[in-house]
Amino acid sequence: MLRQRESAIWETATACLGTAPATDTIRWIRVCDHGADNYEFLRSCATEGHGYIVRAAQDRALVDADGTPAGRLFATARQQSSLGEFNLVLRAREGQAARTARLSLSVTRSALRSPWRPGHGRGTQAPITCTVVRVWEAAPPAGVKGLEWMLLCDAAVTTLAQALTIALQYATRWVVEEFHKALKT
Secondary structure, three states: OOOOOOOHHHHHHHHHHOOOOOOOOOOOEEEEOHHHOOHHHHHHHHHHOOEEEEEOOOOOEEEOOOOOEEEEHHHHHHOOOOOEEEEEEEOOEOOEOOEEEEEEEEEEEEEEOOOOEOOEOOOOOOOEEEEEEEEEOOOOOOOOOOOEEEEEEOOOOOOHHHHHHHHHHHHOHHHHHHHHHHHHO
16 A cells, blocks of 8 residues: 655645635635745645745746746745735744744745656646745844744735735744644643
8 A cells, every 4th residue: 555645744734624704704725834945845735726925945947937947936036026025923942032023024925836746847847836935033032042933825915014914824824833742642
């Protein structure tokens, strides 16, 4: 019996959820950590009408509208100017005290080149167009590694308010995970 790739659980979950309701008042948004940063999951969200906010794990290749190479995801996101700043309370973790971080936000619209998959070469499938919301700590306290999130989302984000909404939606992921952990135990 062949074991399913761990990354396939995200696509399987999309299939279990089914198609999102077609309505102007309800929008499903899948908020996921870097484990969900895979081409098939992002494509399945688009197919089923699910919104998504996924923390990027891969420094993906970008392409222009005609498919020509357009650089790398992380470098492109880091070249964007800050739209503004906000404060976020960070919970205590092993080796780190709780603190309030001053975070900057930037956005860029990008097309992610499809990766190599069995039967499909790099760039042979449709690119995934998404917005990259970069959240970073420009001046972390001495001795502390600054926070940086590269968030991939399906929404068209152009303003500070929209970028802040995406960042705060991602930040709530920790609360939901703690709730699920409590339910399991």
